[in-house]
Amino acid sequence: MSGGGLGERQLVARVAAGDESALARVYDQYSALVFGVAVQLVGDHATAGDVCQEVFVTLWQRPDRFDPDRGSLRTWLAVLARRRSIDVLRQRGRRASREERGAPGSVACAPPDIEEAAAAMLEGERLRRALAELPAEQRTAVELAFLDGLTHREIAARLQLPEGTVKSRVRLGLARLARLLRPEGSVAAS
Amino acid sequence: MSAERDLGGWALDALDDVEQAEIDALLDRDPDLARTAGELQRVVAVLSEPLSTPPPVGLRRDVLTAARAAGQPARAAVDPIEVYAAQAGDLADALAAVGPEEWDAPVAAYGWTLERLAAHAVAVERHFLELVTSPDLRVAVDEPDHIALGGGDAPVDPATWAGLAQEVLHALRTLPAEALAREVVFNGLPMRLDTLCVVRGFELWTHADDVRVARGLPVVDPEPGVLRTMSDRAVRGLPSLLLLAGIVPPAAVARVVLTGAGGGTWDVDLDLEAEAGGEAPAPPTTTVVADVVDFCRLVSSRLRPDELDAEVEGDEALARDLLVGAQGIAM
DSSP, X not given: OOOOOHHHHHHHHHHHTTOHHHHHHHHHHHHHHHHHHHHHHHOSXXXXXXXXXXXXXXHHHOGGGOOTTTOOHHHHHHHHHHHHHHHHHHHHTOOOOHHHHTOTTSOOOOOOOHHHHHXXXXXXXXXXXXXXXXXXXXXXXXXXXXHHOOOHHHHHHXXXXXXXXXXXXXXXXXXXXXXXXXXXXXXXXX | OHHXXXXXXXXXXXXXXXXXXXXXXXXXXXXXXXXXXXXXXXXXXXXXXXXXXXXXXXXXXXXXXXXXXHOOOOOOOOOHHHHHXXXXXXXXXXXXXXXXXXXXXXXXXXXXXXXXXXXXXXXXXXXXXXXXXXXXXXXXXXXXHHHHXXXXXXXXXXXXXXXXXXXXXXXXXXXXXXGGGSEEEETTEEEEHHHHHHHHHHHHHHHHHHHHHHTTOOOOOOOHHHHHXXXXXXXHTHHHHHHHTTOOOOSOEEEEEEXXXXXXXXXEXXXXXXXXXXXXXOOOSEEEEEEHHHHHHHHTTSSXXXXXXXXXXXXXXXXXXXXXXXXXXXX
């Protein structure tokens, strides 16, 4: 598993030492990712901004929660943004569909289809190919969890499938993507 | 099998709270499973990349303001007297562990033997004891060369030094609080008594490491609370230390970032004319980032400025001056 590089470790060490300029640097590097993850799930800029603020304040106050041996700072921030955003959704008590979040009158941006969004990225060709290789049922399950923030139970209810089947499809889909998106030359965990 | 099947949902936050907590606990215990889970989380981050969206322009300011307002957990710092106590205990233990056949071992930093180092330590401690037990916190004669050379080559019982340190500690702990803020002169240098306790702490730590290295043992870092107080005094003293080093401190602000447990960040107004508590300091002209233990070894003259692994942003010449000046605290 790739860990944080020396640059990331030093940057977070500076944040831990109370260096505000280091926090600003982290924000400048990763705010688009954090904000984008939040907007996709919560559906509006104002709430996404609140989530973004929570994520970076968490890094400021608890930099010890980032373990560079477990993954990169980018991954950690993206995961934290997802978790905070999903917490917001759960507090709201409902999960709007992607179509509802893009409805007129809501301050939202139209959430991109994941394949279309990937296609927009210069570096997304590999991602697009990997997604296209997933069996349809795995891709659907992963998308519902990833893009709509649904739980296994909610996906099972929507697709009218046993929860165990959903768990397997999500697990297998992500594992397949992990193999397909593995950095060149690295060895995957079993 | 069930836990393995839940890893995808864990990485995607598709579990309910109970399941999430169960998997979190499992991953803390199972490094192989944690590695697999981490790979899946990495995939989620890669899937997230296309979603990157520039945030509103004002959000940066809001985030940094919120972080500043939220603050960070307080960094534990040890009282200056306890810095002396901690490092005195360390040196006492180090000296007590020296075997009869080891007293001739060379101390590289001085070109002395361990025996000579112990004699020096006793001489300095006697001088310090004289200062802290005198009614007006003055010594009769303050001759740095005499103190440094110490009591010659006569064998020294480590217990003698330990006993002196205990007497010093007792005297310090029974002084009235205001006495610690008084200016004293030691080794030719004027400074507050509480700062002198920290300076002595630096010296005792350094000599304990000298003993360890002479005996072929690894060096030992002070506790984070001690490091915090030592580094804090050293950094805050930089304007005066620059002057001692013959460098006129510029009207500039230096940011010192010391990483690791016991570290911190300081914006130091180097302008000696600047009023304490006056206007907020200007943005730093130079930023020096280093490990807190390495910085303290520099301060103790056990690391040269060119040996310090420091990151510098801004005025490099000023940063070099700061590192040279920081060594002024060493005795």
